[in-house]
Amino acid sequence: xxxxxxxxxxxxxxxxxxxxxxxxxxxxxxxxxxxxxxxxxxxxxxxxxxxxxxxxxxxxxxxxxxxxxxxxxxxxxxxxxxxxxxxxxxxxxxxxxxxxxxxxxxxxxxxxxxxxxxxxxxxxxxxxxxxxxxxxxxxxxxxxxxxxxxxxxxxxxxxxxxxxxxxxxxxxxxxxxxxxxxxxxxxxxxxxxxxxxxxxxxxxxxxxxxxxxxxxxxxxxxxxxxxxxxxxxxxxxxxxxxxxxxxxxxxxxxxxxxxxxxxxxxxxxxxxxxxxxxxxxxxxxxxxxxxxxxxxxxxxxxxxxxxxxxxxxxxxxxxxxxxxxxxxxxxxxxxxxxxxxxxxxxxxxxxxxxxxxxxxxxxxxxxxxxxxxxxxxxxxxxxxxxxxxxxxxxxxxxxxxxxxxxxxxxxxxxxxxxxxxxxxx
Amino acid sequence: xxxxxxxxxxxxxxxxxxxxxxxxxxxxxxxxxxxxxxxxxxxxxxxxxxxxxxxxxxxxxxxxxxxxxxxxxxxxxxxxxxxxxxxxxxxxxxxxxxxxxxxxxxxxxxxxxxxxxxxxxxxxxxxxxxxxxxxxxxxxxxxxxxxxxxxxxxxxxxxxxxxxxxxxxxxxxxxxxxxxxxxxxxxxxxxxxxxxxxxxxxxxxxxxxxxxxxxxxxxxxxxxxxxxxxxxxxxxxxxxxxxxxxxxxxxxxxxxxxxxxxxxxxxxxxxxxxxxxxxxxxxxxxxxxxxxxxxxxxxxxxxxxx
Numbered sequence: 001x002x003x004x005x006x007x008x009x010x011x012x013x014x015x016x017x018x019x020x021x022x023x024x025x026x027x028x029x030x031x032x033x034x035x036x037x038x039x040x041x042x043x044x045x046x047x048x049x050x051x052x053x054x055x056x057x058x059x060x061x062x063x064x065x066x067x068x069x070x071x072x073x074x075x076x077x078x079x080x081x082x083x084x085x086x087x088x089x090x091x092x093x094x095x096x097x098x099x100x101x102x103x104x105x106x107x108x109x110x111x112x113x114x115x116x117x118x119x120x121x122x123x124x125x126x127x128x129x130x131x132x133x134x135x136x137x138x139x140x141x142x143x144x145x146x147x148x149x150x151x152x153x154x155x156x157x158x159x160x161x162x163x164x165x166x167x168x169x170x171x172x173x174x175x176x177x178x179x180x181x182x183x184x185x186x187x188x189x190x191x192x193x194x195x196x197x198x199x200x201x202x203x204x205x206x207x208x209x210x211x212x213x214x215x216x217x218x219x220x221x222x223x224x225x226x227x228x229x230x231x232x233x234x235x236x237x238x239x240x241x242x243x244x245x246x247x248x249x250x251x252x253x254x255x256x257x258x259x260x261x262x263x264x265x266x267x268x269x270x271x272x273x274x275x276x277x278x279x280x281x282x283x284x285x286x287x288x289x290x291x292x293x294x295x296x297x298x299x300x301x302x303x304x305x306x307x308x309x310x311x312x313x314x315x316x317x318x319x320x321x322x323x324x325x326x327x328x329x330x331x332x333x334x335x336x337x338x339x340x341x342x343x344x345x346x347x348x349x350x351x352x353x354x355x356x357x358x359x360x361x362x363x364x365x366x367x368x369x370x371x372x373x374x375x376x377x378x379x380x381x382x383x384x385x386x387x388x389x390x391x392x393x394x395x396x397x398x399x400x401x402x403x404x405x406x407x408x409x410x411x412x413x414x415x416x417x418x419x420x421x422x423x424x425x
Numbered sequence: 426x427x428x429x430x431x432x433x434x435x436x437x438x439x440x441x442x443x444x445x446x447x448x449x450x451x452x453x454x455x456x457x458x459x460x461x462x463x464x465x466x467x468x469x470x471x472x473x474x475x476x477x478x479x480x481x482x483x484x485x486x487x488x489x490x491x492x493x494x495x496x497x498x499x500x501x502x503x504x505x506x507x508x509x510x511x512x513x514x515x516x517x518x519x520x521x522x523x524x525x526x527x528x529x530x531x532x533x534x535x536x537x538x539x540x541x542x543x544x545x546x547x548x549x550x551x552x553x554x555x556x557x558x559x560x561x562x563x564x565x566x567x568x569x570x571x572x573x574x575x576x577x578x579x580x581x582x583x584x585x586x587x588x589x590x591x592x593x594x595x596x597x598x599x600x601x602x603x604x605x606x607x608x609x610x611x612x613x614x615x616x617x618x619x620x621x622x623x624x625x626x627x628x629x630x631x632x633x634x635x636x637x638x639x640x641x642x643x644x645x646x647x648x649x650x651x652x653x654x655x656x657x658x659x660x661x662x663x664x665x666x667x668x669x670x671x672x673x674x675x676x677x678x679x680x681x682x683x684x685x686x687x688x689x690x691x692x693x694x695x696x697x698x699x700x701x702x703x704x705x706x707x708x709x710x711x712x713x714x715x716x717x718x719x720x721x722x723x724x725x726x727x728x729x730x731x
Contacts, residue, residue, distance in 0.1 A: 249586070250678070
């Protein structure tokens with residue numbers, strides 16, 4: 001008993017000491033963030049956060065890796081309902097409607113002294129987060145979809161290694177030449193792979209944009225999945241495997257596709273620019289990065305994650321959160337982040353920093369995703385986003401696995417989406 | 426101080442203890458169990474049933490909607506898909522894993538060299554963390570690089586997208602779960618086999634009964650309580666699978682591997698629709714209660730307990 005009492009006393013004393021050791025006005029922040037690409041992303045984040053803490057001794061940041069985008073959103077929402085939300089998080093830029101509907105976030109407008117800050121970012125990235133004249137999010141790990149191609153494979157197939165396909169038809173033609181089979185007729189290299197798991201809706205949106213079709217309205221309460229051009233987009237996608245045999249049948253995994261490309265199992269892949277540095281570090285061959293091929297026009301949805309500040313945070317925490325966001329998105333850090341991952345640096349100023357200028361000079365592929373912004377369209381963003389994504393992803397998977405015809409699969413998804421979105425009209 | 430008051434009446438030095446004191450004592454001893462049972466079983470069940478008749482708005486207010494959630498559930502193709510999948514999943518896993526468990530138990534119950542090693546090998550899948558299991562099997566099933574496809578490659582066969590094809594994904598999950606569960610159930614059979622009196626087997630041998638006859642008429646009937654226990658567990662487990670789905674398939678492709686509990690998880694936490702999740706949970710509740718009713722109401726009476 002005596003021993004127990006003493007231990008308690010010692011523990012209490014220690015606790016008191018450690019509390020006293022803290023700076024007087026310490027603010028604690030918890031931040032959730034997702035990882036959706038290859039490379040040591042958690043290490044990069046931890047390092048940046050540590051440097052921020054060093055410069056701002058009165059702010060303590062706990063950065064929590066919370067899985068992919070869906071997992072992170074799930075964790076944040078569950079934590080909020082449990083009464084302990086994070087103070088800020090990196091979440092899909094498209095989660096904004098859901099976060100607003102849940103009354104989870106505060107707009108940034110009241111938190112910054114100088115609203116000129118909002119104008120520093122690329123407008124295409126700000127578009128997702130600006131609703132009803134307020135700014136709800138600040139872009140961070142933003143991307144567009146790009147086409148990676150294996151120059152060595154192009155050369156081997158007798159194609160110009162410096163020229164990526166510029167149109168849908170060209171991609172099929174080149175793909176056919178790039179397919180390689182072994183003696184027993186099994187394919188050892190595919191022409192192209194477009195991932196179908198995880199972010200199938202994103203890839204479908206890219207194809208639809210190129211086909212001249214938007215997938216949603218600006219109010220976020222309507223989707224256009226049964227428009228003939230959307231169906232045409234999914235038709236083209238499934239034809240790549242079923243008709244032209246330049247892409248494997250069945251679903252193609254988002255997370256392992258990068259490995260497929262690096263192992264030479266596919267000569268081209270569509271993937272986020274966020275994977276660029278991981279591909280650069282892993283490729284044992286020459287590769288190129290190009291804008292996505294065009295049908296009626298070029299195009300890609302923007303994508304990726306933005307910073308949100310949560311409503312439950314105290315005013316001091318909200319202020320500290322904005323400080324952290326401003327630090328993380330400042331031109332030097334945006335350039336560093338872009339170089340270390342491949343994500344598009346969020347402001348034009350970042351590309352004018354000496355580090356970034358030197359980097360892009362030696363590695364021009366790093367600017368493709370940014371240049372594609374001029375053809376970009378905001379990512380599919382509606383109310384009940386998680387649900388709508390599931391319906392579209394299911395439809396994409398049903399079509400690529402041959403369970404349903406594209407038109408049937410999309411009709412089913414549209415019907416389910418209409419039912420869910422009815423409440424928001 | 427309280428423990429003195431509680432134990433005092435049963436102490437032999439106080440013969441004046443009253444019967445009611447004994448009763449209070451008993452209830453007090455039961456209290457912790459009751460509190461836990463009510464807090465974590467009965468109250469949540471009632472709350473879930475109540476919640477399934479309401480709709481939670483995004484702003485947190487509740488609206489009574491009657492059976493509307495049940496109607497939209499009946500019209501929800503993913504729910505039906507999950508239910509049918511669950512049926513096939515149970516049918517695929519339960520009989521096979523129980524049969525395998527029994528065979529393995531009989532095998533490692535014999536006196537032979539390497540018995541300890543064999544027991545360990547059979548039991549290992551059970552002690553591995555679920556997530557580790559899922560990752561191991563993810564490696565087996567990965568197209569082209571995975572173990573299965575490397576084996577196929579040795580025979581000149583092309584890679585197969587095991588988890589990416591709706592026709593094979595369920596089979597893949599079933600095989601994995603059998604691998605994981607059979608070893609667990611084996612432990613119960615092994616314990617039961619070692620409880621059996623060797624006299625019976627010897628008597629049968631004296632009577633000249635064949636080994637198969639002995640197993641069929643003596644061993645297997647005596648193992649019935651264990652079989653029942655294992656079977657109930659297997660049924661419950663077949664409705665409990667979530668972890669593996671999160672790692673391996675996320676219920677895809679196109680819901681081909683969605684099971685009921687995974688769908689509930691998705692609706693509750695990914696879509697934050699607790700009312701609809703409650704409705705789905707009621708269905709799960711009814712299914713599992715039916716299993717319990719069959720066990721206590723019917724099977725228990727037909728089984729011989731020693």
